[in-house]
Amino acid sequence: MSGFATLRSMRRQLTPVRIGTAALISLTLTAAATASRAQSNEIGVYSGRHYNTDKQLYSQFTRQTGIKVRLLEAKDDALIERLRSEGKNSPADVLVLVDAARLDKASDMGLFQATRSAALLRDVPLSLRDSKGRWYGLTRRVRVVLVNPRLVNPASIKTYADLANPALKGKLCLRDRQSVYNQSLVADQMIQRGDAAAATWVKAMTANVTKPYFTSDTPLIRAIGNGQCGVGLVNTYYVARMVSGESGAADKALASKLKVVFTNPAHVNISGAGVTRHAKNPAAALKLIEFLASPAGGKGYAEANHEYPLKGYGSNATLKAFGTFKASGISAEQMGAKNKAAVKLMETNGWK
Amino acid sequence: MVAAGASQPSAPPVQPAQEGRTALSLAVVVVVLLALAPVAWLVAFACSGPDGLSGLSLGSDGLQQLLNTVGLVTAVGGLGAALGAGSGWLTARCQFAGRRWLRIAQLLPLATPSYLLAATLIDVGSRLGYRVHGSLWTVVVLTLSTYSYVFLLSTESFSVSGRRQLEACRSLGVGPWGSFWRVALPMAMPSIGAGIALAGMEVVNELGAVELLGVPTLSAGILLRWQQQGNPHGAVALALVALVIVALLVAAERKLRERSRCWNLGNDSSELERWSLRGWRLVAAWMVTLVPPLLTLGLPVLWAALSWDQLQAEPIGELASLSGRSFALALAASGITVAAGLLLAMAKRWIPNQLIQQLSFLAGLGYAIPGTVIALALMLIGGPAGLAPMVLLIWGYTDRFLAVAKGGLDAAFERIPPSMDEAATSLGCSWMAVLRRIHLPLLRSPLVVGTLLVFVDTVKELPITFSLRPFDFDTLAVRVFQYASDERVGAALVPALLILILGLAASLALIPNLERIEVEPRS
Numbered sequence: 070m071s072g073f074a075t076l077r078s079m080r081r082q083l084t085p086v087r088i089g090t091a092a093l094i095s096l097t098l099t100a101a102a103t104a105s106r107a108q109s110n111e112i113g114v115y116s117g118r119h120y121n122t123d124k125q126l127y128s129q130f131t132r133q134t135g136i137k138v139r140l141l142e143a144k145d146d147a148l149i150e151r152l153r154s155e156g157k158n159s160p161a162d163v164l165v166l167v168d169a170a171r172l173d174k175a176s177d178m179g180l181f182q183a184t185r186s187a188a189l190l191r192d193v194p195l196s197l198r199d200s201k202g203r204w205y206g207l208t209r210r211v212r213v214v215l216v217n218p219r220l221v222n223p224a225s226i227k228t229y230a231d232l233a234n235p236a237l238k239g240k241l242c243l244r245d246r247q248s249v250y251n252q253s254l255v256a257d258q259m260i261q262r263g264d265a266a267a268a269t270w271v272k273a274m275t276a277n278v279t280k281p282y283f284t285s286d287t288p289l290i291r292a293i294g295n296g297q298c299g300v301g302l303v304n305t306y307y308v309a310r311m312v313s314g315e316s317g318a319a320d321k322a323l324a325s326k327l328k329v330v331f332t333n334p335a336h337v338n339i340s341g342a343g344v345t346r347h348a349k350n351p352a353a354a355l356k357l358i359e360f361l362a363s364p365a366g367g368k369g370y371a372e373a374n375h376e377y378p379l380k381g382y383g384s385n386a387t388l389k390a391f392g393t394f395k396a397s398g399i400s401a402e403q404m405g406a407k408n409k410a411a412v413k414l415m416e417t418n419g420w421k
Numbered sequence: 422m423v424a425a426g427a428s429q430p431s432a433p434p435v436q437p438a439q440e441g442r443t444a445l446s447l448a449v450v451v452v453v454l455l456a457l458a459p460v461a462w463l464v465a466f467a468c469s470g471p472d473g474l475s476g477l478s479l480g481s482d483g484l485q486q487l488l489n490t491v492g493l494v495t496a497v498g499g500l501g502a503a504l505g506a507g508s509g510w511l512t513a514r515c516q517f518a519g520r521r522w523l524r525i526a527q528l529l530p531l532a533t534p535s536y537l538l539a540a541t542l543i544d545v546g547s548r549l550g551y552r553v554h555g556s557l558w559t560v561v562v563l564t565l566s567t568y569s570y571v572f573l574l575s576t577e578s579f580s581v582s583g584r585r586q587l588e589a590c591r592s593l594g595v596g597p598w599g600s601f602w603r604v605a606l607p608m609a610m611p612s613i614g615a616g617i618a619l620a621g622m623e624v625v626n627e628l629g630a631v632e633l634l635g636v637p638t639l640s641a642g643i644l645l646r647w648q649q650q651g652n653p654h655g656a657v658a659l660a661l662v663a664l665v666i667v668a669l670l671v672a673a674e675r676k677l678r679e680r681s682r683c684w685n686l687g688n689d690s691s692e693l694e695r696w697s698l699r700g701w702r703l704v705a706a707w708m709v710t711l712v713p714p715l716l717t718l719g720l721p722v723l724w725a726a727l728s729w730d731q732l733q734a735e736p737i738g739e740l741a742s743l744s745g746r747s748f749a750l751a752l753a754a755s756g757i758t759v760a761a762g763l764l765l766a767m768a769k770r771w772i773p774n775q776l777i778q779q780l781s782f783l784a785g786l787g788y789a790i791p792g793t794v795i796a797l798a799l800m801l802i803g804g805p806a807g808l809a810p811m812v813l814l815i816w817g818y819t820d821r822f823l824a825v826a827k828g829g830l831d832a833a834f835e836r837i838p839p840s841m842d843e844a845a846t847s848l849g850c851s852w853m854a855v856l857r858r859i860h861l862p863l864l865r866s867p868l869v870v871g872t873l874l875v876f877v878d879t880v881k882e883l884p885i886t887f888s889l890r891p892f893d894f895d896t897l898a899v900r901v902f903q904y905a906s907d908e909r910v911g912a913a914l915v916p917a918l919l920i921l922i923l924g925l926a927a928s929l930a931l932i933p934n935l936e937r938i939e940v941e942p943r944s
Contacts, residue, residue, distance in 0.1 A: 139892040140892060140893055141891070142903060143887050143888055144887065144888070146649065147648070149648075150647075150797055150800060151800050151888060151889075153804075154800040154801045154803075154804030154805065155800075155804040155805075155807075156804065158805070158807040159804075174651070245635065247632075247645065282635065284632060284633055284634070284635050285543075287547070288543055288544070288546075291547040291548065291550075295550040315911070316909070317911070319548060409650075409651075412650070
């Protein structure tokens with residue numbers, strides 16, 4: 070092989086490596102540039118929520134206060150692990166998590182610092198925040214019973230306990246026990262009715278389930294809509310999204326025929342946030358949380374995603390049409406403390 | 422280049438020129454240490470549990486997850502091997518209408534992430550009132566998304582190796598089937614084995630699709646124990662079980678390769694005539710080569726068509742920067758990973774030290790560890806040390822995909838006869854000169870294939886990117902997953918299509934490589 074050919078083929082060989090190195094260098098430079106860009110008027114947010122509407126709200130906050138928000142959205146559990154391993158090195162000032170149990174877990178792990186804020190005490194109801202001020206609820210979502218009126222009489226269901234009625238055998242469909250929303254619901258019931266009664270309830274209710282468990286809410290809602298299931302447990306915002314037409318005309322037609330039943334009392338879960346223990350800019354971090362919890366912020370944070378604001382029902386038309394509910398009043402902190410026991414109870418009583 | 426024909430393996434080359442070998446060894450040790458750090462960390466962590474190693478147990482959940490994993494690996498491995506080797510053989514050695522296009526079409530499934538395939542299947546199903554769920558569907562999804570590995574690695578072998586033997590078959594009156602079973606298949610075994618091992622590892626660490634389809638496997642169990650049950654030691658116990666499975670896969674592949682090793686001493690460039698297919702054979706060939714690519718690409722497109730009315734496009738600028746980040750990350754990861762893979766494959770050839778040989782084998786195990794676990798391990802290593810997220814991210818990719826780059830190179834190295842190295846070294850070439858003047862030109866095709874495979878894998882990669890990326894650094898895969906996990910199909914649509922396009926572009930970049938094999942066998 071001639072020297073020229075060797076050279077040419079060598080150049081071909083090395084190209085991917087070389088391009089890779091160049092790409093890596095430019096990536097590192099970009100990252101370094103971002104990292105060095107002013108610590109002062111900037112906060113880092115780790116968020117387990119990922120909705121486009123959230124980003125609009127963060128921009129609004131930046132416009133109002135001049136504080137720049139740098140965002141990392143990932144799975145809640147991964148964020149908790151990352152924050153813990155980063156310790157003092159963490160660039161995060163605010164941790165936003167979905168579900169009461171996770172907020173409680175993060176504060177147990179010492180990832181939050183206690184804060185005091187008159188605005189937050191005013192805007193966040195007692196049952197929706199940590200008693201030591203480590204985290205504050207920002208939005209509410211309700212786990213409701215969704216009924217296909219052609220198959221099940223909506224009036225026959227008044228409480229979660231009614232789902233254990235043997236008449237629903239084969240008609241009840243559930244999402245699996247990995248869902249934190251189901252875990253917190255069971256924790257809620259254990260606190261309200263005691264462990265033994267909750268165990269009996271779960272056992273009888275899961276005996277009604279003959280179809281494979283679902284792994285997400287939307288297919289469950291569709292299955293209820295097209296009559297494969299008669300009744301199920303879902304979060305309000307998934308239904309609201311479909312009813313509002315956000316997920317297409319077919320879903321809208323399907324979901325509009327269904328009846329959202331608020332049990333009395335209803336199980337309310339939250340998303341919430343706290344200032345991280347090693348925040349570099351805790352004052353600005355608290356400011357962001359105050360902004361998100363304020364009625365104005367809540368409009369963009371909760372209602373834009375079809376969630377309920379911290380107080381009242383807000384102005385989202387779809388949610389208003391669902392009607393009103395009475396919250397169980399069990400605090401997020403209590404539910405979080407009961408999470409492990411709830412998972413165990415579900416496991417031993419047949420919740421797949 | 423050298424005399425044609427195949428010879429029996431000879432002893433490893435004697436190396437007269439030792440200079441520079443220390444640098445090679447050192448580089449190899451560094452790569453191996455980096456690659457093994459997360460695994461080593463896992464093992465150390467498992468031993469440091471409250472009850473030491475005795476506290477590690479499978480439990481009843483774990484047993485079920487193990488059975489599911491083994492079942493999936495077996496089913497997907499078998500089906501994928503049949504499909505991949507079948508389409509590899511058909512498109513390389515048989516002649517039928519559309520062969521050229523169908524050969525290229527086998528690369529399409531590479532572009533589709535399995536979680537996307539699962540999510541679209543479930544979504545399309547639930548719209549049509551059909552429930553997509555359970556192990557059968559999981560096998561379908563995973564086979565579709567992994568058989569291309571077997572195809573890619575085997576088709577090259579079918580194309581280039583054993584032409585003379587096949588000609589001999591033909592002149593002795595052995596038909597296509599006989600030639601396939603008795604000559605081509607055994608000769609392609611190392612490549613097919615490497616492909617099956619890759620597919621099997623992909624199945625072991627698969628997370629998104631199995632979670633969506635409701636089949637609890639080890640990787641889902643690891644995550645569950647670690648993050649939801651707050652039992653990291655139990656999680657590591659499961660991770661070690663997964664590692665054992667993959668070690669077995671890799672060992673089996675190596676065994677297979679050793680048994681069927683035979684040096685490929687070049688080929689003459691004359692085109693071997695292909696077998697013409699007619700009648701039912703033609704229909705069967707079409708089915709085998711057409712249906713899988715059609716499904717993998719058709720499903721997401723059907724899904725896109727069904728969800729068009731809920732399309733929520735993000736601003737073009739945002740989409741461009743998402744794609745740019747995916748592209749740059751994948752470039753960096755593929756370049757570095759292939760370089761590391763080449764280094765390890767070379768070490769295997771040049772450094773007779775047993776320890777280095779074993780270490781270089783172990784370094785490929787990262788592919789076995791679910792991305793989530795690599796991410797957790799790297800977080801716990803890098804977090805306290807204050808390492809930049811970008812460094813951790815690339816480290817994670819390289820660790821995860823090293824086996825992809827290395828597998829093809831190892832197999833290709835085995836086809837280069839040691840006599841060439843011996844000749845070169847006896848003429849005074851150092852290992853570097855041999856690499857430059859002999860190996861790199863001969864390895865061009867596996868290098869390109871390796872680079873593109875890692876590229877596509879990185880574009881699709883989710884758990885590592887998701888948990889290790891820096892602030893404000895979303896990629897296409899991240900965005901798709903966020904929307905899909907939040908059950909917002911409309912918003913996930915455009916980034917998902919962009920992943921497909923990026924993956925498709927990379928897969929199509931493989932075409933010249935496939936074509937080259939056909940028209941210009943290595944000389």
